[in-house]
Amino acid sequence: xxxxxxxxxxxxxxxxxxxxxxxxxxxxAIVVFMCIELMLNSVNLTLIAFASFMGDISGxxxxxxxxxxxxxxxxxxxxxxxxxxxxxxxxxxxxxxILKW
Amino acid sequence: xxxxxxxxxxxxxxxxxSAVLMVMQRNPVMSAIFLIGNFFTIAFLYxxxxxxxxxxxxxxxxxxxxxxxxxxxxxxLNLGDEKKLxxxxxxxxxxGVILVFGFLLEMLYLFGISEETRVYAGLNPKAVAVGTVxxxxxxxxxxxxxxxxxxxxxxxASIVGAVVLAKRRx
Numbered sequence: 053x054x055x056x057x058x059x060x061x062x063x064x065x066x067x068x069x070x071x072x073x074x075x076x077x078x079x080x081a082i083v084v085f086m087c088i089e090l091m092l093n094s095v096n097l098t099l100i101a102f103a104s105f106m107g108d109i110s111g112x113x114x115x116x117x118x119x120x121x122x123x124x125x126x127x128x129x130x131x132x133x134x135x136x137x138x139x140x141x142x143x144x145x146x147x148x149x150i151l152k153w
Numbered sequence: 154x155x156x157x158x159x160x161x162x163x164x165x166x167x168x169x170x171s172a173v174l175m176v177m178q179r180n181p182v183m184s185a186i187f188l189i190g191n192f193f194t195i196a197f198l199y200x201x202x203x204x205x206x207x208x209x210x211x212x213x214x215x216x217x218x219x220x221x222x223x224x225x226x227x228x229x230l231n232l233g234d235e236k237k238l239x240x241x242x243x244x245x246x247x248x249g250v251i252l253v254f255g256f257l258l259e260m261l262y263l264f265g266i267s268e269e270t271r272v273y274a275g276l277n278p279k280a281v282a283v284g285t286v287x288x289x290x291x292x293x294x295x296x297x298x299x300x301x302x303x304x305x306x307x308x309x310a311s312i313v314g315a316v317v318l319a320k321r322r323x
Contacts, residue, residue, distance in 0.1 A: 055161050057273050060198070061264040063165045067172055067191075069257035074176035076249035082181050082227060086188050089219065090172055093195050096211075104202040104284070107277030109292045112284060115207055116293070119214050120304045124311035126219045130226045131318035137230050138321070 060101035067094035081133050081143040085126075092122050161201065168194040181227050185220060192216045203276060204284040 067090060074087030096115045103111025137143055140150075168191055175187035192215045199208035282288060293301050 054155050054158055054275065055201070056271070056275075058264045058267070058271070059161065059165075060202075062261055063168065063198075065257060065260040065264065066169055069253050069260070070169070070172040070176055072256070073250050073253045076253065077246045078176065080181055080232075082223060082230075083176075083184050086175065086184055086223060089215070090175070090188065090191065093192065093215070096207075097195055097198060100199055100202050100204045100207060104204060104276055104280040105273040107279030107283055109283050109288055112204060112207055112289060113292050113297050115204075116210065116289070117300060117304060119210060120308065123214060123219060124307050126222055127311045127315040128318065130222055131315040133226060134229065134319045143230060143232065 057101060057105050061098060064094040064097040064101070067091075067097070079144050079146055081136070081145050081148070082130075084145060085129055085133070089122065089126070092118060157201070161198075164194050164197050164201075168198070181232060182224065185224050185227065189216050189220050192220070202284075203280040206284060206286050206289050 071087045071091035071094065074090070075084050078084055078087065096118055099111045099115050099118070103109070103115075133143060136148055140148060142148065171187045171191040171194065175184045175191060178184045178187060192211060196208045196211040199205075199211060277283075
């Protein structure tokens with residue numbers, strides 16, 4: 053058991069930053085959505101790393117709930133993408149500006 | 154460097170490479186495939202961290218349910234012409250990426266100098282017993298029973314919401 057905790061924290065920081073960069077730069081709504089899933093996963097990795105190093109069950113249970121919330125978010129988010137595509141014929145987030153004024 | 158550290162670095166390199174490729178791909182289907190690869194590497198890291206149940210759930214829930222849904226929506230929308238979605242060069246995007254890079258350096262610096270994370274010499278000996286289905290089930294149906302029930306309500310609400318949003322006429 054030689055991998056220190058900050059290796060895991062560094063890896064999840066890198067994955068989270070890649071996810072943020074994807075959300076900021078991509079314009080396809082579905083790809084933005086996948087980048088958000090990547091960010092959720094990197095935070096899950098942090099939680100499990102801390103839980104395993106502390107020998108505590110709470111982190112594992114919290115990751116389980118994050119997975120449930122991610123599943124709920126995926127269904128509703130993709131339903132919104134389908135509804136938007138039906139009304140505007142695009143998934144380009146630069147063209148989706150009906151809530152802007 | 155032990156074999157475990159070498160394994161960690163290989164898996165970590167695969168995770169970062171698949172994440173970068175996911176963001177760089179122009180075709181959303183290729184992005185989805187690289188994201189599935191990334192989920193598998195993270196499930197592997199969960200196994201190294203002795204979280205067996207969550208490693209299985211990661212594969213079943215994320216790659217089995219969520220990514221199938223994403224790929225299904227990509228297929229349903231039939232985003233044939235990629236010309237409409239050509240990524241424009243934009244000064245705001247460059248600024249955003251520079252800010253993200255600064256944010257990343259800040260996080261890595263904090264994790265590097267933090268003394269708090271160095272109090273753990275390695276994995277806790279209790280971690281092997283913590284990640285099993287048995288201990289997870291005990292915790293979830295005793296201490297965390299109420300949040301567990303609320304999760305069921307949340308999933309029901311999301312199903313109803315998805316049907317309301319996606320159905321043409323109710």
